[in-house]
Amino acid sequence: GLGDLTLLLCRVFVPSYTSRVLVEVLRCRGAEGCPLWLRVRAKAPPLHNSTALDCREHDPCQLALDLPFWQHWYYVLVEKHPGVPGTISFQVTVLARPPFLPSSASMNMPHSFGSAGGMALGDSPPPTSPNSTKHPVHITSPASERCWPIRPTLRNELDTFSVHFYIFFGPNVSVPPDRPAVFVINLLPVLDSGGVLNLELRLNVVRWPCCTPDGSLAGFLLSVNATASLSRLRIPYPQTGSWYLSLRSLCATEFEPCTNVTAEVYLRTYLSPCINDCGIYGQCKLLRTNNYLYAACECKAGWNGWGCTDNSEAFSYGFQLLSTLLLCLSNVMFVPPVAIAVRSHYLLEAAVYIFTMFFSTFYHACDQPGIVVFCIMEYDVLQFCDFLGSLMSVWVTVIAMARLQPVVKQVLYLLGAMLLSMALQMDRHGLWNLLGPSLFALGIMAVAWTARTIRRRHCYPPTWKRWAFYLCPGALIAAAAVLLYAFVETEENYFYIHSIWHLLIAGSVGFLLPPRAKPSRRLGPLPRRKGCGYQLCVNEQEELGLVDPAVASINSICTS
Structure with a gap:
C-alpha cells in the first residue's frame, strides 16, 4: 500500500517466448475511486511522460503489453494522485501469457498483403521496417494447435557481416496443410547487429489452386503467389537474438488456413554488409564507433536511402x-x-x-x-x-x-x-x-x-x-x-x-616560375691545342719490309 510514500516501483522479469504481459491493480482500498496512476516501461523505470493509466477511470485497472521484450526487466510504477490523504492499499499482479498461439495476432507488414502467401518473421518485439506501413490482419488459428516444432538452421560465417544460414534438408521447404513450418535464426550480439538481414522466398510448387504459403505470426511479412512467385525482405541493423520464420498456407479469399494444401517454397536467409552493395550510386563502407562495427552505404550524386536507391534528390x-x-x-x-x-x-x-x-x-x-x-x-x-x-x-x-x-x-x-x-x-x-x-x-x-x-x-x-x-x-x-x-x-x-x-x-x-638563368660571365678553362694526343714512331723501312728489324735505322716517321 501507499501511505506517506506517494509511489511504489517494482520490476518483473519477462522470460523468453512470452507473447503478452498483463499488469493489473486489484483490491484498491483506502480512498474512493482508487486514485492511482499505473505506468509500465521496459528496461528502465517509467518517466513522467510515459504512458499512464488512471485507475479512477478504468475498472479493472490494467495495462496489456503485446509482444514484450524477452529476457528483460519490466518496471511497474504505481503513483498516488497528488493531494489524496491517507493510506491506499492495493495489489499488483503481473500475468505472462505463454508462447502458445493466440486467437488472433496483428501483423506489421512492410507492404500490402494482397491475395498471396508468404513468410512472417519476428523477434520480440518485431522491429519496424524502414518506410513501412502497418496493416492489421487477423488470422484465426485452430484451438487444437498449441506448440509448433521448430527446425534449426546452420550458421556459416564467410566474412564480416557475411553469414549464410542453411536450412537442414533445404533450401526447398515443404509447407504442410495442417501446421506451419517454423525455423529459428540466431543473430549473435555485436557480430550480427551491424549488417543487413536478407530473406528471399520463392514459390516453387502449389498442389492446390486456392492457397499459397503465408505467415501467421506478428512480424514482417513476405507474400508470394502464382503471379508473384518471388519476394525479398531486407532488414537493416537487425536486433540480435532469436528470429523465427513461420511458413503457412492461407486461403487467398478469407486469409484463413487452408486444408489439403501442400506447397513447396525456396527459402534463403543471409547477412550482408549493405543492401545490393549500395548500387552504382554508392559505396559500402565498414564503420567503427567505440567498440561497435557496422556497415553503411555512402551515397553519391544526390542519391539517398539504405541502399542508395532514393533518387528524389539525385543529380541529373x-x-x-x-x-x-x-x-x-x-x-x-x-x-x-x-x-x-x-x-x-x-x-x-x-x-x-x-x-x-x-x-x-x-x-x-x-x-x-x-x-x-x-x-x-x-x-x-x-x-x-x-x-x-x-x-x-x-x-x-x-x-x-x-x-x-x-x-x-x-x-x-x-x-x-x-x-x-x-x-x-x-x-x-x-x-x-x-x-x-x-x-x-x-x-x-x-x-x-x-x-x-x-x-x-x-x-x-x-x-x-x-x-x-x-x-x-x-x-x-x-x-x-x-x-x-x-x-x-x-x-x-x-x-x-x-x-x-x-x-x-x-x-x-x-x-x-623564375626566368631562365643567365650564363656566368667568368672565363672557363682555356681550350686545348690541337695536336697529337700521343705519338707512335715507326721505322719506315721496317714497315716496308726492306731491312732487317734488328738493324733498322733510327729514321722513322711519327703519326698521331
Missing part, C-alpha cells in the same frame, strides 16, 4: 556531365606553365607539370559519382598519382624559385618526392600534406634569397618589375587557392570550387 545526367567536364578540362590550365618551363629550360619542372595534368584529368574522370565515369586504371592508383603530382608541382616550383646549386636542387627534388609519397600513404586528405611541404620550401627559398641579398648588398630579386608583375600576383593567386581548398571546399560545391583550385594553382605556377 546533364549535371553529372557538366561537373565531370569542369573538373577534367580545368587541368588544361597547366599547358601555359609547361610551355613557360620548357622555354626557360626547366625540363624537370615541365615533366612534373605534365604528370600532374595527366593524372588529375583522369583521376577526376574516374572519381565522379553516377554513370559519367571513365577509369584508365585502378582508382587508388589514379588518386595517389594526382595527389602526389599536385604536391610535387608546388614543391618543385618553390625550390626552382630559390635558384640553388644544381646538385642541391636535385637532392631536394628527390627527397621531396620520397617524403611526400610517405605522407600521402599515411593520410591523403590531410591539410598539412599541402601546407607542410609548402612552408618548408618557402623557408628554403627565404634563406637562399636572404643569403644572396646579403652577399650582393642588394634586394633579391633585384628588379621591381619582377615583384610587381610576377611574384606578388603569383603569391596572391596561390594564397587564394589554399584558402579555397582549406576553408571553402565542401562536398556540395566540390565540382566547381575544385575546378577553380586547378585554375588558380596552374596560374600561380605560371607567374612564380
Whole structure:
C-alpha cells in the first residue's frame, strides 16, 4: 500500500517466448475511486511522460503489453494522485501469457498483403521496417494447435557481416496443410547487429489452386503467389537474438488456413554488409564507433536511402556531365606553365607539370559519382598519382624559385618526392600534406634569397618589375587557392570550387616560375691545342719490309 510514500516501483522479469504481459491493480482500498496512476516501461523505470493509466477511470485497472521484450526487466510504477490523504492499499499482479498461439495476432507488414502467401518473421518485439506501413490482419488459428516444432538452421560465417544460414534438408521447404513450418535464426550480439538481414522466398510448387504459403505470426511479412512467385525482405541493423520464420498456407479469399494444401517454397536467409552493395550510386563502407562495427552505404550524386536507391534528390545526367567536364578540362590550365618551363629550360619542372595534368584529368574522370565515369586504371592508383603530382608541382616550383646549386636542387627534388609519397600513404586528405611541404620550401627559398641579398648588398630579386608583375600576383593567386581548398571546399560545391583550385594553382605556377638563368660571365678553362694526343714512331723501312728489324735505322716517321 501507499501511505506517506506517494509511489511504489517494482520490476518483473519477462522470460523468453512470452507473447503478452498483463499488469493489473486489484483490491484498491483506502480512498474512493482508487486514485492511482499505473505506468509500465521496459528496461528502465517509467518517466513522467510515459504512458499512464488512471485507475479512477478504468475498472479493472490494467495495462496489456503485446509482444514484450524477452529476457528483460519490466518496471511497474504505481503513483498516488497528488493531494489524496491517507493510506491506499492495493495489489499488483503481473500475468505472462505463454508462447502458445493466440486467437488472433496483428501483423506489421512492410507492404500490402494482397491475395498471396508468404513468410512472417519476428523477434520480440518485431522491429519496424524502414518506410513501412502497418496493416492489421487477423488470422484465426485452430484451438487444437498449441506448440509448433521448430527446425534449426546452420550458421556459416564467410566474412564480416557475411553469414549464410542453411536450412537442414533445404533450401526447398515443404509447407504442410495442417501446421506451419517454423525455423529459428540466431543473430549473435555485436557480430550480427551491424549488417543487413536478407530473406528471399520463392514459390516453387502449389498442389492446390486456392492457397499459397503465408505467415501467421506478428512480424514482417513476405507474400508470394502464382503471379508473384518471388519476394525479398531486407532488414537493416537487425536486433540480435532469436528470429523465427513461420511458413503457412492461407486461403487467398478469407486469409484463413487452408486444408489439403501442400506447397513447396525456396527459402534463403543471409547477412550482408549493405543492401545490393549500395548500387552504382554508392559505396559500402565498414564503420567503427567505440567498440561497435557496422556497415553503411555512402551515397553519391544526390542519391539517398539504405541502399542508395532514393533518387528524389539525385543529380541529373546533364549535371553529372557538366561537373565531370569542369573538373577534367580545368587541368588544361597547366599547358601555359609547361610551355613557360620548357622555354626557360626547366625540363624537370615541365615533366612534373605534365604528370600532374595527366593524372588529375583522369583521376577526376574516374572519381565522379553516377554513370559519367571513365577509369584508365585502378582508382587508388589514379588518386595517389594526382595527389602526389599536385604536391610535387608546388614543391618543385618553390625550390626552382630559390635558384640553388644544381646538385642541391636535385637532392631536394628527390627527397621531396620520397617524403611526400610517405605522407600521402599515411593520410591523403590531410591539410598539412599541402601546407607542410609548402612552408618548408618557402623557408628554403627565404634563406637562399636572404643569403644572396646579403652577399650582393642588394634586394633579391633585384628588379621591381619582377615583384610587381610576377611574384606578388603569383603569391596572391596561390594564397587564394589554399584558402579555397582549406576553408571553402565542401562536398556540395566540390565540382566547381575544385575546378577553380586547378585554375588558380596552374596560374600561380605560371607567374612564380623564375626566368631562365643567365650564363656566368667568368672565363672557363682555356681550350686545348690541337695536336697529337700521343705519338707512335715507326721505322719506315721496317714497315716496308726492306731491312732487317734488328738493324733498322733510327729514321722513322711519327703519326698521331
